[in-house]
Amino acid sequence: MKSLQQLTRQKALYGLPMARLRPSQVTPASRLWQRNFSATTSAAQLAGLDASKLTVAKTETPKELIPNKDLVFGKTFTDHMLSIEWTATEGWQTPRIVPYQNLSLDPSTCVLHYAFECFEGMKAYKDHTGGTRLFRPNKNMARLNKSSARIALPTFDGEELTKLIGEFVKLDNRFIPDARGYSLYLRPTMIGTQKTLGVGPPGSALLFVIASPVGPYYPTGFKAVSLEATDYAVRAWPGGVGDKKLGANYAPCIVPQLEAASRGFQQNLWLFGEEEYITEAGTMNLFVAIKNKETGQKELITAPLDGTILEGVTRDSVLELARERLQPQGWAISERKVRMPELQQAAEEGRLIEVFGAGTAAIVSPVRYISYRGNLVDCGLKKEEEAGEITLQMKNWIEAIQYGDESHPWSYEV
Amino acid sequence: MKSLQQLTRQKALYGLPMARLRPSQVTPASRLWQRNFSATTSAAQLAGLDASKLTVAKTETPKELIPNKDLVFGKTFTDHMLSIEWTATEGWQTPRIVPYQNLSLDPSTCVLHYAFECFEGMKAYKDHTGGTRLFRPNKNMARLNKSSARIALPTFDGEELTKLIGEFVKLDNRFIPDARGYSLYLRPTMIGTQKTLGVGPPGSALLFVIASPVGPYYPTGFKAVSLEATDYAVRAWPGGVGDKKLGANYAPCIVPQLEAASRGFQQNLWLFGEEEYITEAGTMNLFVAIKNKETGQKELITAPLDGTILEGVTRDSVLELARERLQPQGWAISERKVRMPELQQAAEEGRLIEVFGAGTAAIVSPVRYISYRGNLVDCGLKKEEEAGEITLQMKNWIEAIQYGDESHPWSYEV
Numbered sequence: 001m002k003s004l005q006q007l008t009r010q011k012a013l014y015g016l017p018m019a020r021l022r023p024s025q026v027t028p029a030s031r032l033w034q035r036n037f038s039a040t041t042s043a044a045q046l047a048g049l050d051a052s053k054l055t056v057a058k059t060e061t062p063k064e065l066i067p068n069k070d071l072v073f074g075k076t077f078t079d080h081m082l083s084i085e086w087t088a089t090e091g092w093q094t095p096r097i098v099p100y101q102n103l104s105l106d107p108s109t110c111v112l113h114y115a116f117e118c119f120e121g122m123k124a125y126k127d128h129t130g131g132t133r134l135f136r137p138n139k140n141m142a143r144l145n146k147s148s149a150r151i152a153l154p155t156f157d158g159e160e161l162t163k164l165i166g167e168f169v170k171l172d173n174r175f176i177p178d179a180r181g182y183s184l185y186l187r188p189t190m191i192g193t194q195k196t197l198g199v200g201p202p203g204s205a206l207l208f209v210i211a212s213p214v215g216p217y218y219p220t221g222f223k224a225v226s227l228e229a230t231d232y233a234v235r236a237w238p239g240g241v242g243d244k245k246l247g248a249n250y251a252p253c254i255v256p257q258l259e260a261a262s263r264g265f266q267q268n269l270w271l272f273g274e275e276e277y278i279t280e281a282g283t284m285n286l287f288v289a290i291k292n293k294e295t296g297q298k299e300l301i302t303a304p305l306d307g308t309i310l311e312g313v314t315r316d317s318v319l320e321l322a323r324e325r326l327q328p329q330g331w332a333i334s335e336r337k338v339r340m341p342e343l344q345q346a347a348e349e350g351r352l353i354e355v356f357g358a359g360t361a362a363i364v365s366p367v368r369y370i371s372y373r374g375n376l377v378d379c380g381l382k383k384e385e386e387a388g389e390i391t392l393q394m395k396n397w398i399e400a401i402q403y404g405d406e407s408h409p410w411s412y413e414v
Numbered sequence: 415m416k417s418l419q420q421l422t423r424q425k426a427l428y429g430l431p432m433a434r435l436r437p438s439q440v441t442p443a444s445r446l447w448q449r450n451f452s453a454t455t456s457a458a459q460l461a462g463l464d465a466s467k468l469t470v471a472k473t474e475t476p477k478e479l480i481p482n483k484d485l486v487f488g489k490t491f492t493d494h495m496l497s498i499e500w501t502a503t504e505g506w507q508t509p510r511i512v513p514y515q516n517l518s519l520d521p522s523t524c525v526l527h528y529a530f531e532c533f534e535g536m537k538a539y540k541d542h543t544g545g546t547r548l549f550r551p552n553k554n555m556a557r558l559n560k561s562s563a564r565i566a567l568p569t570f571d572g573e574e575l576t577k578l579i580g581e582f583v584k585l586d587n588r589f590i591p592d593a594r595g596y597s598l599y600l601r602p603t604m605i606g607t608q609k610t611l612g613v614g615p616p617g618s619a620l621l622f623v624i625a626s627p628v629g630p631y632y633p634t635g636f637k638a639v640s641l642e643a644t645d646y647a648v649r650a651w652p653g654g655v656g657d658k659k660l661g662a663n664y665a666p667c668i669v670p671q672l673e674a675a676s677r678g679f680q681q682n683l684w685l686f687g688e689e690e691y692i693t694e695a696g697t698m699n700l701f702v703a704i705k706n707k708e709t710g711q712k713e714l715i716t717a718p719l720d721g722t723i724l725e726g727v728t729r730d731s732v733l734e735l736a737r738e739r740l741q742p743q744g745w746a747i748s749e750r751k752v753r754m755p756e757l758q759q760a761a762e763e764g765r766l767i768e769v770f771g772a773g774t775a776a777i778v779s780p781v782r783y784i785s786y787r788g789n790l791v792d793c794g795l796k797k798e799e800e801a802g803e804i805t806l807q808m809k810n811w812i813e814a815i816q817y818g819d820e821s822h823p824w825s826y827e828v
Contacts, residue, residue, distance in 0.1 A: 019785035021640055021678030074522065074611025081521060103526075104516040107495060107624050108488065112517075112605055115529040115661035151665040152672065187611060191526055192665070197488025197601060197626060199697055201668050210521050212611060226435055232653065239648030241666045247529035248662035251565040251606075252655045254615050258566065264435030283613055371433035 046091030049084065049156040051163035056171065059099035068177050071215040073361065074185065078172035082164055082209040085193075086154045089203075095164050097171060100210065106195040110202050116192025117247035118147035121360040122313075123183040124169045124211075124414070126176050127404030132169055134412040135402045137162045139313045140188070147244040148190050152201035161188070165209055166414035172211055180403065181216030217362035222387035222395075224368035225357075226376075227269040227281050228260035229340060235270045235280065236308040243307045250283070257282060260371075267357070269370055272308055276340040279308050284357030284365060285315035288343060289380075289390055291351040292332075298353060299332040300390065306337075314358040314398070317410070321397050326390070340372055347377045354388030355379040363398050366391045460505030463498065463570040465577035470585065473513035482591050485629040487775065488599065492586035496578055496623040499607075500568045503617075509578050511585060514624065520609040524616050530606025531661035532561035535774040536727075537597040538583045538625070538828070540590050541818030546583055548826040549816045551576045553727045554602070561658040562604050566615035575602070579623055580828035586625055594817065595630030599775075631776035636801035636809075638782035639771075640790075641683040641695050642674035643754060649684045649694065650722040657721045664697070671696060674785075681771070683784055686722055690754040693722050698771030698779060699729035702757060703794075703804055705765040706746075712767060713746040714804065720751075728772040728812070731824070735811050740804070754786055761791045768802030769793040777812050780805045 059079045066076055081100045085093040110116050120140040125133050141158025149155050165186060169176070176184040188209045192202030233256045235249070236242020242249055253268075260268040267282030278286055280303070287302045300322050303309050322333045346352040357365035366387035370377040381388060387395075400406040404413075473493045480490055495514045499507040524530050534554040539547050555572025563569050579600060583590070590598040602623045606616030647670045649663070650656020656663055667682075674682040681696030692700055694717070701716045714736050717723050736747045760766040771779035780801040784791040795802060801809075814820040818827075 019642070019677065019788055019790050021783070021785075021790075072610075072612075075609075077522065100521070102518040102520055104518055106516055107514070107603070107622055108491065108601075108626075111526060112531055113533055113601070113603060113661055114664035115531060116665045117526055117529060119527055150669060152668040185611070187522075187527070189521070189527060195489075196486075197599070198486075199664055199668070201672060208521055212522075228433070234651050234653035237648060237651040237654065239646065240651065240654075246662075246665070247527055248660075248665060250528035250613055251530045251660070251662060254566040254613070255564060258615060263433065369435070371435075374433055376433050376435075 047093070049092040049095070049160045051095060051160040051167070054095045054097065054164060054167060056097040056167075057099065058171075061099075065175065066213065068179060068182060068215060071177070071182075071213055073214050074187075074212050076212060078175040078184070078211045078213070080168065080172055081211075082168045084164075084207045086205045086207065087203065088201075092154070092156065097168055103206070105193070108195050108197055109192075110194045110196065111191040113197065114192070114199060115246070115248045116151055116153060116202050116205075117190065118144065118151060118153065118245055119187060119189040119247065120144045120245060122186045122188070123214075123360065123402070124176055124186060125183045125402050125404070126178045129404070130178075131404065132173060132176060132414045133402065133404050134162070134165070134169075134414060136313055136317070136410045137165065137412050139316065143245055143311060143313070144188055144190065147246055150241055150244050151246060153190050153192055153205050156207065161207075162412070168209060168211070169414050175211065175213045177213055177215070180399070181219070183214055183402075185212045185214045187212070217365070222366055222391070224366040224381055224386050225266035226264070226369040226371070227267050227367055228263060228265040228371040229271055229276075229373075230256045230260070230268045231271055231276070232256075234272065237272070238307045240307065243305065243309060243311060245310060249310075253283070263371070265371060271340055275337070277303065277337045278340055278343065279303050280310065281357045281367070284359035284362070285309060285312040286355065286357055287318060288338060288355045289353035289388070290343075290346045291353060293349065293351060297330065297332055299334055300326060301334045301336060301338055302358075303337060304335040312358060314360055314363060317398055318358050318364070318394055321394065325397070343370070344372060344375070344377050347379065352378070352380045354381065354390055356388070356391040356394075358394075364391045364394050461507070463506040463509070463574040465509060465574040465581070468509045468511065468578060468581060470511040470581075471513065472585075475513075479589065480627065482593060482596060482629060485591070485596075485627055487628050488601075488626045490626060492589040492598070492625045492627070494582065494586055495625075496582045498578075498621045500619045500621065501617065502615075506568070506570065511582055517620070519607070522609050522611055523606075524608045524610065525605040527611060528606070528613060529660070529662045530565055530567060530616050530619075531604065532558065532565060532567065532659055533601060533603040533661070534558045534659060536600045536602070537628075537774065537816070538590055538600060539597045539816050539818070540592045543818070544592075545818065546587060546590060546828045547816065547818050548576070548579070548583075548828060550727055550731070550824045551579065551826050553730065557659055557725060557727070558602055558604065561660055564655055564658050565606075565660060567604050567606055567619050570621065575621075576826070582623060582625070583828050589625065589627045591627055591629070594813070595633070597628055597816075599626045599628045601626070631779070636780055636805070638780040638795055638800050639680035640678070640783040641681050641781055641785070642677060642679040643685055643690075643784055643786040644670045644674070644682045645685060645690070646670075648686065650686075652721045654721065657719065657723060657725060659724060663724075667697070677785070679785060685754055689751070691717065691751045692754055692757065693717050694724065695771045695781070698773035698776070699723060699726040700769065700771055701732060702752060702769045703767035703802070704757075704760045705767060707763070707765060711744065711746055713748055714740060715748045715750060715752055716772075717751060718749040726772060728774055728777060731812055732772050732778070732808055735808065739811070757784070758786060758789070758791050761793065766792070766794045768795065768804055770802070770805040770808070772808075778805045778808050
């Protein structure tokens with residue numbers, strides 16, 4: 001299914017039928033909707049996001065650093081936060097770095113009722129020269145804009161926000177642990193802040209970025225996870241919003257994950273449709289490596305971007321590196337749908353090479369078993385192994401770029 | 415598709431295959447998930463919601479009442495709010511009525527990132543004796559519990575919350591306009607308040623209720639609305655959460671509604687699947703009245719509760735009243751799927767009697783046209799009419815119960 005933007009543009013271009021009410025057919029009831037609109041101003045008059053206007057108010061009570069070994073993902077934060085307000089009448093306001101602090105929100109604020117919220121996950125890394133780097137921030141900026149537009153929140157100039165994040169990271173630089181596998185997790189978040197219960201496009205929004213120092217996902221080396229295939233709940237569907245990084249996609253995932261956890265599985269695996277297509281694992285994209293039954297050719301496969309999976313930055317990085325470095329070795333690299341029975345059959349025939357999740361938190365996450373219809377599908381790891389060869393290689397390749405060991409256009413120096 | 419609860423219960427009852435990892439298969443990687451868990455305490459030890467413990471802190475700066483004619487839905491609120499905290503280790507805390515005030519939330523609070531939020535919409539009405547009434551509050555309590563459980567937020571004793579809402583409404587009684595069509599809109603809301611970016615079940619939550627005095631949806635009598643059928647975006651899916659009143663279901667609806675509004679339509683109409691089943695209009699359930707082609711029998715139809723539509727309280731009330739009062743007059747009352755082409759055909763053949771939306775805000779909302787594939791489907795209203803006979807009758811029947819003119823078990827005296 002095509003995206004909303006594509007379709008409406010297409011209709012405009014090709015003159016597909018789209019009825020429009022004549023003024024005589026429009027009743028005063030249009031106020032029902034209009035009253036929920038914010039005052040609209042033409043986009044040209046609105047202020048864009050401007051990094052040069054940044055103001056900085058430093059904290060007077062700097063926090064103590066937490067020892068690396070005690071870091072917990074997303075639990076402690078740095079001294080400051082980046083905060084930028086937007087209004088429908090004036091556009092983007094002055095970007096401000098302020099001490100990390102609570103938000104004061106009216107209980108009618110629309111983010112608390114209608115999930116006007118979207119976010120990104122990205123990291124800042126210390127390189128071996130003491131410099132600080134981001135990894136493909138342009139991808140996060142593009143995705144946040146797509147997410148935001150889909151729920152009627154404002155868009156922004158991604159380069160300006162990247163600059164602002166750079167300033168924020170420089171200011172709180174002491175929180176970035178200087179050790180391989182460690183980083184500063186960055187959470188750009190956009191919320192609707194309009195104070196009304198009317199369901200309509202928010203007339204005001206807040207874009208903020210907070211930062212949490214984090215350790216490696218696997219502090220003592222890889223540990224393979226096991227997944228439970230979920231057949232009783234659906235995460236995403238064509239024409240829905242499962243391909244956007246909206247808060248709305250996360251809360252409904254917890255109960256199926258708890259169900260999986262209650263039977264000993266670390267994550268659930270989302271299947272889609274009667275065909276039981278493999279889409280995502282928990283909050284990661286999924287890759288499978290299979291040997292072709294006829295030709296014996298090795299194939300690295302992940303689900304295509306059809307609207308039912310998140311456009312992961314790590315997913316894209318894995319694909320690009322695989323095309324550059326595995327394809328010359330004879331691998332086929334595919335974005336195609338894989339049915340769960342196809343995976344099970346490959347496992348039974350000894351053709352399933354390995355399976356791994358991909359996401360910002362872990363980079364890659366090796367999979368040992370998948371529970372499917374009462375069977376444990378063995379994903380190809382030997383008993384004493386915690387990760388397959390490709391999984392390990394991907395982690396090393398991506399980390400080398402993230403930490404600046406390898407000079408690469410994906411690495412952005414702040 | 416069956417619900418999550420039904421299915422897991424079914425599996426337990428009938429011993430359907432469900433793999434479970436043996437301890438030897440569980441790697442220490444289970445910490446990946448466990449670290450996101452809140453400390454768990456057995457439910458028996460946790461405090462339940464207890465209305466008898468209510469504390470009240472009255473405002474010292476009472477607000478001025480807004481004249482009835484200036485009331486805007488969900489924009490101004492009463493002097494107080496009801497607020498109850500919950501923690502996974504202790505359960506429900508002391509219910510408190512406090513002055514209406516901002517919430518102070520850490521920017522990492524999970525409601526702002528992962529849409530841990532659900533709500534209800536209900537109203538308090540002044541009756542002709544000066545008493546105050548709620549309408550079927552038990553339905554709202556049951557639905558809020560279902561919504562909450564689906565996103566791993568706590569459940570509560572609905573009778574206790576109804577008592578607490580009663581106390582809140584009595585305290586802010588002066589805000590309930592004493593005029594037909596006016597009421598005090600009540601917004602019970604549950605949010606996850608855990609301060610961590612780890613995606614897991616919230617270890618703490620806040621249940622709050624705010625109240626906004628509102629005028630009639632149609633202050634000068636009905637005004638029919640027109641709808642645009644949406645074929646490029648999908649609101650809900652079997653196995654998804656479209657039947658729960660989650661914040662997650664609302665933000666993604668705005669852009670399709672703006673698209674419809676840009677062509678002069680007050681709301682969009684959500685179709686589902688290749689069959690183009692009629693599901694919901696904007697944020698209302700939809701009813702259609704059709705004359706049977708063969709028998710001429712009149713049939714009032716709404717979509718069945720198959721997981722793709724909200725279990726509206728007004729929808730249920732319309733159905734029950736129709737079965738009690740229209741069926742004896744020869745009407746058939748049906749919860750069944752209707753395809754958009756079926757509706758179009760009925761309109762073309764002059765068999766479409768009327769169409770109306772149903773929801774707490776408007777009770778019923780008459781529909782004049784539906785834009786579908788470039789045509790305007792005429793929903794049966796005469797040019798000078800703003801509502802059909804059944805629509806009008808339903809409004810009168812339901813209002814008579816809400817305002818206590820008719821003694822009825824649905825009306826709850828506070």
